[in-house]
Amino acid sequence: MGSKDLLEDFVKEALVAGQGKDDIAVALADAGWSETEIHDAVDSWTGAEPGMPPVPHPRPYVSxxxxxxxxxxxxxxxxxxxxxxxxxxxxxxxxxxxxxxxxxxxxxxxxxxxxxxxxxxxxxxxxxxxxxxxxxxxxxxxxxxxxxxxxxxxxxxxxxxxxxxxxxxxxxxxxxxxxxxxxxxxxxxxxxxxxxxxxxxxxxx
Structure with a gap:
């Protein structure tokens, strides 16, 4: 698993746990991730709604x-x-x-x-x-x-x-x-x- 996938999985799990995007960004910054990496990872998901898991945003693809x-x-x-x-x-x-x-x-x-x-x-x-x-x-x-x-x-x-x-x-x-x-x-x-x-x-x- 690449670092990007690892980061996005962490953001998803944090959103499922009820954490806000700002809190997630602060935690990632404290762990040493760059601002660009944090922005891309956090913006990959919408916030979790009651009864609904985080929804992924559209991503680039290769065919x-x-x-x-x-x-x-x-x-x-x-x-x-x-x-x-x-x-x-x-x-x-x-x-x-x-x-x-x-x-x-x-x-x-x-x-x-x-x-x-x-x-x-x-x-x-x-x-x-x-x-x-x-x-x-x-x-x-x-x-x-x-x-x-x-x-x-x-x-x-x-x-x-x-x-x-x-x-x-x-x-x-x-x-x-x-x-x-x-x-x-x-x-x-x-x-x-x-x-x-x-x-x-x-x-x-």
């Missing part, structure tokens, strides 16, 4: 189905972001000529389009399915898998924005801040901000 569903959503979103940027870079290269850079051909553009054709519908279908499921059953928003994938996605989006900003500062200091570079940096920034907006509020649900 294999969610791992597949949110894993596919995460992968499809990552693929979309990468290839949308690649396609955007190609369009920018075509519209903004640079005689010093003619190394990129059109084959990678065709590959990005080919990848987007299956992955964009996949992402939209998964997104719609998850939205419908969480609307019909709000309890599914407590999925730990969902929160983990959201956290990883937000981390990668923030890192992409920081890298984009750092590259822009370096280009400015080096005198290489061309129109083509600015447009590409803006595309990366917009993509990162859209991802942040898409996962807004996921962590605190």
């Amino acid at each position: 294999a189905r969610d791992a597949i569903l949110y894993g596919l959503l995460f992968i499809s979103l990552a693929v979309l972001c990468w290839h949308i940027n690649q396609l955007g870079f190609g369009i920018i290269d075509h519209l903004v000529e640079d005689v010093a850079d003619r190394t990129r051909g059109s084959s990678y553009l065709r590959w990005s389009i080919a990848v987007l054709v299956p992955f964009l519908p996949l992402f939209l279908v998964l997104d719609r399915r998850i939205y419908r499921q969480t609307r019909e059953d709000p309890g599914q928003r407590r999925s730990l898998v969902r929160r983990w994938f959201a956290s990883i996605t937000l981390l990668l989006a923030v890192l992409a924005l920081l890298g984009d900003f750092s590259a822009s500062v370096y280009a400015a200091l080096s005198g290489e801040l061309t129109l083509r570079f600015i447009l590409k940096a803006l595309l990366v920034a917009i993509t990162g901000l859209l991802v942040l907006g898409y996962y807004r509020g996921e962590i605190n649900d």
Whole structure:
């Protein structure tokens, strides 16, 4: 039994014995438990009513189905972001000529389009399915898998924005801040901000 389970069992038994939550919190603090641990354990149960044992509050859960569903959503979103940027870079290269850079051909553009054709519908279908499921059953928003994938996605989006900003500062200091570079940096920034907006509020649900 882990320390969290041990703590929650103690709180339940104390509530059954008629102890108040404040008294339980004081006893746990005296025993050396942290404020966060005490808060989480005490809030895991409602107070015991006459003839009714303490009722557990809803808790986060893990399921294999969610791992597949949110894993596919995460992968499809990552693929979309990468290839949308690649396609955007190609369009920018075509519209903004640079005689010093003619190394990129059109084959990678065709590959990005080919990848987007299956992955964009996949992402939209998964997104719609998850939205419908969480609307019909709000309890599914407590999925730990969902929160983990959201956290990883937000981390990668923030890192992409920081890298984009750092590259822009370096280009400015080096005198290489061309129109083509600015447009590409803006595309990366917009993509990162859209991802942040898409996962807004996921962590605190």
